[in-house]
Amino acid sequence: xxxxxxxxxxxxxxxxxxxxxxxxxxxxxxxxxxxxxxxxxxxxxxxxxxxxxxxxxxxxxxxxxxxxxxxxxxxxxxxxxxxxxxxxxxxxxxxxxxxxxxxxxxxxxxxxxxx
Numbered sequence: 001x002x003x004x005x006x007x008x009x010x011x012x013x014x015x016x017x018x019x020x021x022x023x024x025x026x027x028x029x030x031x032x033x034x035x036x037x038x039x040x041x042x043x044x045x046x047x048x049x050x051x052x053x054x055x056x057x058x059x060x061x062x063x064x065x066x067x068x069x070x071x072x073x074x075x076x077x078x079x080x081x082x083x084x085x086x087x088x089x090x091x092x093x094x095x096x097x098x099x100x101x102x103x104x105x106x107x108x109x110x111x112x113x114x115x
Contacts, residue, residue: 002028002097002104009093009109012085016113020080022095022106032099034071034078038091038111048093049080062088085113 003025012018020036035050049069051057057069068081078095090113095106 001101002026002032002099004095004097004104004106006093006095006106006109009111011112011114013115014086014113016085017081017083018085018111020082020093020095020109020111022078022080024076024078024095024097026076028099028101029076029097030073032097032104034069035096035098036069036078036080037094037096038089039094039108040091043091045094051078082111085111087113089113 005023006020008018008020033050033052036048037045038048039045047060048063049057049059049067051069051071066084071078090111092108092110094108097104
């Protein structure tokens with residue numbers, strides 16, 4: 001499996017920016033489709049963005065044009081750059097690795113957007 005640890009969450013004002021990082025262990029990181037998901041209180045977990053081994057990305061409609069997912073296979077790290085943040089972006093953000101062996105998840109990092 002892939003061990004994942006998220007970081008970079010925090011409190012930010014509307015319109016601000018945050019950059020989330022997900023540090024992964026092991027050589028299998030490069031074999032995984034990576035993703036960011038989020039879950040707000042009382043709501044279901046939703047997909048935010050994914051990126052394939054080859055760097056092809058996909059985004060939820062609600063974050064298109066504002067968020068950018070990227071990966072650095074040499075550093076075993078995936079990032080989520082979040083710009084123009086809105087209060088509706090407030091959630092716990094989870095890193096995901098999807099490989100032939102199954103799916104792995106990080107512990108999550110809190111993002112709060114509030115004035």
